[in-house]
Structures are given as structure tokens and as C-alpha cells.
Amino acid sequence: xxxxxxxxxDRAPSVVEDAEQLARFEARCAAEEKIEAKDWMPEAYxxxxxxxxxxxxxxxxxGMQPEGNWITRAPSLKRKAVLLSKVQDEAGHGHYLYSAAExxxxxxxxxNEQLLSGKAKYSSIFNYPTLTWADxxxxxxxxxxxxxxNQIPLCRCSYGPYARAMIRICKEESFHQRQGFEITHTxxxxxxxxxxxxxxxxxxxxxxxLMMFGPPDGESQHSDQSTRWxxxxxxxxxxxxxxxxxxVPQAEFMGLMIPDRDLKLDEASGHYTFGTIDWxxxxxxxxxxxxxxxxxxxxxxxAHEAGAWVREAALAHAEKRRLRKAATMMMAxx
Amino acid sequence: xxxxxxxxxxxxxxxxxxxxxxxxxxxxxxxDTMALQMARDVYTRRGEGVSIWVVPSKLIAASDPADKDMLxxxxxxxxxxxxxxxxxxxEVGHM
Numbered sequence: 001x002x003x004x005x006x007x008x009x010d011r012a013p014s015v016v017e018d019a020e021q022l023a024r025f026e027a028r029c030a031a032e033e034k035i036e037a038k039d040w041m042p043e044a045y046x047x048x049x050x051x052x053x054x055x056x057x058x059x060x061x062x063g064m065q066p067e068g069n070w071i072t073r074a075p076s077l078k079r080k081a082v083l084l085s086k087v088q089d090e091a092g093h094g095h096y097l098y099s100a101a102e103x104x105x106x107x108x109x110x111x112n113e114q115l116l117s118g119k120a121k122y123s124s125i126f127n128y129p130t131l132t133w134a135d136x137x138x139x140x141x142x143x144x145x146x147x148x149x150n151q152i153p154l155c156r157c158s159y160g161p162y163a164r165a166m167i168r169i170c171k172e173e174s175f176h177q178r179q180g181f182e183i184t185h186t187x188x189x190x191x192x193x194x195x196x197x198x199x200x201x202x203x204x205x206x207x208x209x210l211m212m213f214g215p216p217d218g219e220s221q222h223s224d225q226s227t228r229w230x231x232x233x234x235x236x237x238x239x240x241x242x243x244x245x246x247x248v249p250q251a252e253f254m255g256l257m258i259p260d261r262d263l264k265l266d267e268a269s270g271h272y273t274f275g276t277i278d279w280x281x282x283x284x285x286x287x288x289x290x291x292x293x294x295x296x297x298x299x300x301x302x303a304h305e306a307g308a309w310v311r312e313a314a315l316a317h318a319e320k321r322r323l324r325k326a327a328t329m330m331m332a333x334x
Numbered sequence: 335x336x337x338x339x340x341x342x343x344x345x346x347x348x349x350x351x352x353x354x355x356x357x358x359x360x361x362x363x364x365x366d367t368m369a370l371q372m373a374r375d376v377y378t379r380r381g382e383g384v385s386i387w388v389v390p391s392k393l394i395a396a397s398d399p400a401d402k403d404m405l406x407x408x409x410x411x412x413x414x415x416x417x418x419x420x421x422x423x424x425e426v427g428h429m
Contacts (some may be wrong), residue, residue, distance in 0.1 A: 318365035
């Protein structure tokens with residue numbers, strides 16, 4: 001998902017870093033040493049990571065909605081249990097990532113506020129609707145497949161807490177992709193109507209998935225610095241190519257057609273060449289005008305507000321117990 | 335934001351009997367009981383553990399990374415603290 005975060009302009013004023021500390025930091029990155037929370041780091045590194053990790057976390061949290069939409073309508077108890085587990089994993093992934101972001105000195109409340117107010121971005125992919133059950137297959141197989149391409153290199157990110165969170169996430173993400181493939185595969189072997197449903201989902205999700213890798217390399221901001229600091233290991237276009245190369249044979253295996261007339265195997269390089277991505281759609285969705293942007297943020301805000309009394313009650317209860325315990329101890333001491 | 339911040343906890347999990355608890359991450363919770371419940375949901379969804387510790391993060395005292403050399407460098411040169419420093423003739427066999 002999540003390379004998208006790296007491609008935004010850094011608007012904060014640039015800080016002049018101590019040259020000696022910066023040189024030492026860059027040497028550590030070059031030597032593949034892990035940077036930990038309390039270590040010295042340039043302000044731009046800290047800001048870039050806070051932005052990237054929190055956008056990744058927001059994506060996981062918002063990402064529960066398109067699939068949560070189908071939990072009550074899953075076609076069998078097995079599918080329902082699987083989908084529930086997957087959505088629960090996404091909540092977990094959001095938590096690991098928020099925790100990693102917090103080690104950089106930003107509070108959970110600030111991060112929450114940025115998401116709820118619409119100030120922070122999340123992956124463009126979650127602003128598309130999930131119209132049929134086949135979309136649960138397409139999300140697992142394609143969306144999580146694309147996410148894994150992005151996330152595996154992040155397991156080696158120079159920032160220790162992020163890299164460790166990504167290792168956990170990648171292990172669990174593999175289940176997500178396989179269950180999605182299985183749903184799509186099952187539909188593709190089903191009745192003509194079921195197969196058509198799988199094809200329709202592929203038609204709708206393919207291009208948005210290619211956009212998940214972010215703008216083409218020529219237009220991408222920041223990549224040099226992020227590469228030097230070992231935050232980003234592969235360019236957007238490299239990852240997108242890997243994704244296409246991996247997915248085309250899987251679609252062929254299931255007898256499904258990738259919705260791209262220009263797609264063909266380039267025998268010389270062994271890579272698939274593919275058609276032009278509609279970047280105006282990407283920009284529209286990312287800037288808030290996708291099919292579901294308003295719905296997603298509204299649902300998130302409603303859930304947060306509806307849970308406010310629970311958080312308040314839990315804190316009040318904890319405080320009451322703390323005071324009662326203190327009073328008992330005081331009496332025992334007297 | 336007028337809401338009160340939730341306290342931060344560090345989570346430690348014993349992966350299986352016989353192994354020690356290991357730090358796995360952190361979470362926010364109003365009290366110890368809920369911290370334990372949330373640690374179970376967030377960090378043990380696939381049988382990762384048989385026991386959980388949660389500790390309020392503010393109670394942990396940590397060494398300063400800037401002191402790393404001062405604290406740990408002196409032991410690097412003390413190779414005689416390792417068994418491989420000592421020669422045992424082959425005839426003696428395994429020791």
C-alpha cells in the first residue's frame with residue numbers, strides 16, 4: 001500500500017542538521033545498522049517515517065471497512081470465520097504500526113485526530129466499494145498481494161521498530177493473500193455466473209491495485225533520500241512490475257482475463273509490459289474524491305464517537321480502583 | 335481533542351514453557367486488566383504465547399544509547415571471560 005506515503009512533498013521547514021551527526025547517521029544506514037527510537041536521527045527521517053508508518057496504520061484501520069461490509073453475508077460459516085480473522089488481523093496491524101510510529105515521538109491521540117479530520121492520507125485502494133462477494137477474493141488476492149510486494153522490503157527498513165512490526169505483519173498478510181486467492185479460484189471453477197463475478201471483480205480491482213504502488217518513478221518525490229536512508233528499497237515502478245509479473249500467470253491459471261489489452265509478455269526481458277495507468281483517477285481518489293472517501297471517513301468518525309463513552313468509563317473505572325486501593329493501603333498502614 | 339490519553343504499556347510474551355518472556359511491543363490501556371486482555375488480542379492471535387506480562391512503560395528505566403560505549407565497550411576486550419580463550423590439549427578430550 002503504502003509507498004504512496006513516500007511520494008508526498010515534505011512541507012515542514014528544513015532543519016539544518018549537525019554535519020557530523022548526520023554523517024555518522026548516514027554511515028550507520030549504509031552499514032545496514034538498525035536505528036532505534038532513542039538514537040539520534042535527522043528530523044526529515046523522523047518526519048518521513050511518522051508520515052509513512054501512520055499512513056500505513058490508517059490504511060489498515062480504514063481497510064477493515066470494505067471487508068467488514070461482507071462479514072454478515074459471507075456464503076458459509078467457514079468463510080465468515082476466515083473473514084472475521086482477517087479483519088481482526090487488520091486491526092492488529094494498525095495497532096503494531098501506531099505503536100511503531102509513537103516511538104518517534106508522536107502521540108496516538110494526534111495520529112487518530114489526523115485520520116478522523118481527514119488531514120492524514122491512507123491508501124487510495126480502500127476508497128473503492130466492495131460490491132459482490134467476489135470482491136473479498138479480489139481484495140485478498142490482488143490488494144493484499146500488492147501490499148505484500150511493498151511490505152516485504154520494509155521488513156529490512158533501517159528503523160528497527162518499523163521493521164519489526166513489518167515482520168509480524170508480513171507473516172499474517174500471507175494468510176490474507178492465500179485466502180483471497182482461494183475465494184477467487186473457487187469462484188472461477190464454479191457456475192458461469194460465479195466465474196463472471198470473479199472476472200468482474202478482477203476488472204474493477206486490477207487498475208486501482210496497480211496505482212497502489214504510487215506514481216511512476218519520474219514523478220515520485222523523496223525517493224533518493226528515502227533510498228539512501230534505507231526506508232525504501234525498490235522504486236514504485238520496480239515493485240509494480242514485480243506485481244504484474246507475479247499476478248498474470250495466476251490469473252491465467254484460473255482462466256481469468258487481466259483487463260488490459262496492451263498486456264503482453266516481453267520474451268527478451270521475461271517481464272510483462274502493460275497499458276497506461278490513468279493517473280488522473282489516482283490523484284482524484286487520493287485527494288478525497290474517490291467513490292467511497294466520504295463514506296469511509298464518516299464511518300470511522302462515527303465509530304470513534306460511539307466508542308467515546310467506553311474509553312471514558314474504562315479510565316474512570318481504573319481511577320476509581322486506584323483511589324480505592326490507595327485508601328485501603330493507607331488504612332492498613334495506620 | 336479533550337479526551338484523556340490512555341496510559342502506555344509494554345508487552346512481554348513467553349512463547350512456550352521453558353523460555354523467558356520477550357518484549358513484543360506496546361499498547362494503550364486504561365488499566366492492567368484491560369492491558370492484559372488487549373495484549374492477548376493484539377499479540378497472541380496465532381498461539382504466540384503461553385504467558386503475558388504487561389508493564390506500564392513509565393515504570394521502565396532504560397540505559398541511554400549515548401552511554402552505550404561507556405557501558406559495554408569495556409567487556410569487549412575481556413576475551414579471557416570466554417571459554418575459548420583457554421587452551422586445552424587435544425589428549426584431554428572434551429571439557
